[in-house]
Every structure is written in C-alpha cells, then in structure tokens.
Amino acid sequence: MAWFKRKEKGITTSTQEKKDTPKGLWYKSPTGKIVDAKELEKNFYVSPEDGYHVRIGSNEYFEILFDDNKYKELDAKLESKDPLKFEDTKKYPERLKAAQEKTKLKDAVRTAVGKSKGNDLVIACMDFSFIGGSMGSVVGEKIARAADYSLKKKIPFMIISKSGGARMMEAALSLMQLAKTSVKLAQLADAGIPYISLCTDPTTGGTTASFAMLGDINISEPGALIGFAGPRIVRDTTGKELPEGFQTSEFLLEHGFLDFITHRNELKNRVNQYIDLVLNQPLRA
C-alpha cells in the first residue's frame, strides 16, 4: 500500500480559491527573459538581462525625465469630438469612450512642464495605448499649445513620439495636424528654442512625416520601430523581403536620420547635456 493516499478523488479546490500569481508581478521580454516587475521599474522599464526597452507611456516617461516626478500637466481636459460622424465597424465616440475607460487617459498625448535636472522643460508625450497613439485634433492642439508655452516662456521643448500615425476617424482633419504642429515647430525654430524629438517604439506614419523627424536633434531608444510606411505595407508593395533590422532605430541612425540612440537610463542625462551644450550654458552634473 502506498504511503500516501488521496483522501478525496479529483481536484476539489474551486477556481476562486486557487492561488494565482497576481497580474503584473512578472514581465516576460520578447527574448523570453522573465523579470520581476519591481526590478523592471527600477531599471527604467528595461529588461536587465537583454536590454529590451519595454513600451511605456507618458506616466513613466514623466517619472523618468522630471525631477522627483513633479510636473504640471497642461491642457489636461482637452478631448476629441466627432466632427465627421465617423463610423466603421464601431462609432468613433464609442471607440473614444472605450479607449478612455481602458487607459484612464483623455487622448493619445499628455503635455507637461516641470524641472529636469533643475531646469524647466516642456514635454509632450504620446500614449500608444490610446487608439495606437494616433494623432487627431486633440493631439495636434495639445502639442501646439505646449509649443506655445515653450515659446512664451522660452523653455526647451521635447516631444516623445509613440504613434501609429494620423487618426483615420478624423480623416483630413488629422492630416492637417501635420501642418499645424509644423507651424509651431517653425516658430520655435525661428525663436531659437531647442526642440528635441525622441522617437520611441513605434513611430510611424504621419508622426514620422511631421514632428518626429523635425527635431534639432532626433534621438531614439534601442530597437525602436521608426518609419513612414509600416513594414507590412513596404513588403506588400515592393514584394521584397525586408532586410534584418529594417526600420529599427539602429537602421535610422546608420542612414543618417537620428543623432544618437540612448539607453533609457541615460535619457535624462543626454537630453539635458544637449540642452546645456546647444544653449552654451554651464553643464549640469
């Protein structure tokens, strides 16, 4: 007779009672490395073993770039309307509502001003989780107003792009946001205020065809996808196999469209180093 025996047959623990690993405790990188979520946060959301830069949102970027995570959000209340009464498989207002509930965000960009290494910096940071970080009227208007703030107060300006491109549900109005944001960047340029463009994974379409490529410096993180046409469209149109590393930040650096690539733990230092150098002011430690 076996020295142990199940008293009752079968598994009797109900599903509710099962001890499951709480969500968000572990993160698995694309190469299969498992990271403790706390470790990941401490490491700037970069997987320590393989250096994979996890996609993060405005909350995390503000935390990384602003001193003590202190900042004042600008125009936080702007929301999208539905000027075209756009409907595909879903009505646009329903899509917006669903995205707002899911992400707790108002739209695909947040803008803020705060201190970075002691000096003021205005940052517009896109959130990919909100309808693919797509640019509609709200994204255009918030970026424009943030640039105006920079212009008025003479504060360096930074946009963190993370977007699939223009928002289809606002059609031509979305397209015109390319021109609108460019107007503001031209004004900043004429006033001699530095503009830093950080292209993160992914930066494609209308974003690339406007502010993402128009920085006094364009910089990126390792391994980010950056391009005008998405890789699938390029493959389908040309019928060619795409070379390895096509449209990665390393590829763009090699072809002359980025100034440098920085690990996220060096981002704050590099950005402020550039600002100090270009404005010919003392380097901050």
Add this chain to the structure above:
Amino acid sequence: MEYLEFELPIKELEDQLQKCQIIGTESEVDVTETCKQIEKKLLATKKDIYKNLTPWQRVQMSRHPNRPYTLDYIKALCGESFLELHGDRTFKDDKAMIGGLGKIGDQSFMFIGQQKGYNTKTRQYRNFGMANPEGYRKALRLMKSAEKFGIPVVTLLDTPGAYPGLEAEERGQGEAIARNILEMTRLKVPIITIVIGEGASGGALGIGVGDKVLMLENTWYSVISPESCSSILWRSWEYKEQAADALKLTATDMKKLKIVDEIIKEPLGGAHQDREKTFATVSAAILKTFEELKNLSPKDLVDQRMGKYANMGVYKG
C-alpha cells in the same frame, strides 16, 4: 474615351446617337427627330449621373484614365514659356515629381506637382505618381529657389500617396515630407495649391501647404485612400465605398471643414470631357487667387498662413 461602370448608361446612349446619325447620313430616312430625342435623353442622363455622384464615384472620377495630369495643365497654362527643372541636387531626379518655371500672362510662377503616366510604360516611368524622398527634396529646392527670387509657387496635387518602398524608407521618406511641410509653413512667397486628382495623405500634403488651397470638383483629399482605410478598419478591401463615405473626402466636404478654400467647377462629366475649358478655369482661378495674395508683405503672408493651419482641428474642453 474610357467609361467608368456608372457611366455605362451614357455610353449606351452615345452609341445609340452615333448609330442614329449614321443612319441619317447613309439612308434617306429622316432621323433628325429621333436623334434629337436621344440627345435630350443623353443630356438628362448625364446630368442625373454627374450631379449625384457618391463619394466613391468621385474617387473613381479623380482616377479617370483620361483625366488631365500635372504636365497637361502646366503646358496648357504656360505654353512655350514653361521650362522644366530637374533634380534634388543630392541623389537623383524623381520622375513622379515635376517642377519648373512658367508664365501665365506676364507673371512667372514656380510650378510643382506629382506626375502620373498615361499608359503602362509612362505609368511605370512616373512610378504611378508616387514620389520618393528625392521628389520631395526636389520640390523643396524649387520652392526655396522661388522664394529667393520672389516668384509665387503653384503646386498641383495628384498622387495615390508617397511611395512606400524600401529605398524610400532608407532615404527618409518621413523626414523629406516633414521638412517640406515645415518649410512651406514659413515660405516667404505666395503658395497656391490645387488638388487636380488624388490628394492622398502625407504624400499630397508634402507639397500641399498653401495660402489658398483649391480643389477641382471631382477630386478627393484625405489622410488615407478609401481602399486602405477599408483594409485597416474593416479588415477587408470590400468596404471601400463605406470608407469613402466615412472619410468625408470630397471637395464639398473639405470646403465645409474649411480645409480647402474654394472648389473649381469641372465641365459636365469631368475635367477630361472638355480639357480646354478645364485649363481655362484653372488658369483663371490661379490668377484670381494670386491677385488676392500678391500685395501681402512676406510677413503678413506667413503670419496668415501659419494662423490658418494653427486653427485647424475640432476638439472640446
């Protein structure tokens, strides 16, 4: 002349009319009355079809193979005075983007536009009107050159999009378009933009930031083509008609949204039905628009243009 599917009732009546006229000349039968009847019906049918085009039918009209293209307009407008200029001075000459100087009356203009081909061979040569980065850089070079000499710029938009190719990406398609858009917002000479065919997304806007933007009646302008929109949002190519409706891409919609300033009327049945008349209307529109802009100082011009684009967008809060 080629016919689109919805134009087939017109073709039928035109064939009937032709037969009727042949009978009239070849036999003794008096067919004057019958021919007149057919003509009357033909006109009524045309009016009925062309006055009630759906957005998707407008898209088809904008792609009509007999439609005049950029060089047709420029040659008709400027005649012998047109001097085509080539190259971006960096990489090559893009055949999908053409440009050059020409005169309408006494006034010189810098013309820039995407160019499509009219048969298989020339379509390939022109890359179907899809420019590469060097095309946008050539356009910018010509605009800067116009600015230097105080020559107004006229851009003619007709493209299914910027070319989504491997080399185009390597050479920075996004950067090239972005740079053009930014520089156009502050160019110190008047820019008149006319959509003469397809105005597809960034590829069109890359030469489309104007003080005044005009659209021919049977053209479209949007952030994406109805086909691609259908494939992304409906995950199928079958919903292009719904997508065309949803995108509000017609000249009338664009005027309502205040993205374009004026609609240029086309002859009944489209620009290709009476090319001379189309060219004359476009020529007059350019001159009239230039009259409105020519006395503005460079500063006022740029301020006004920047103000116009800075105001685009609909939001709340």
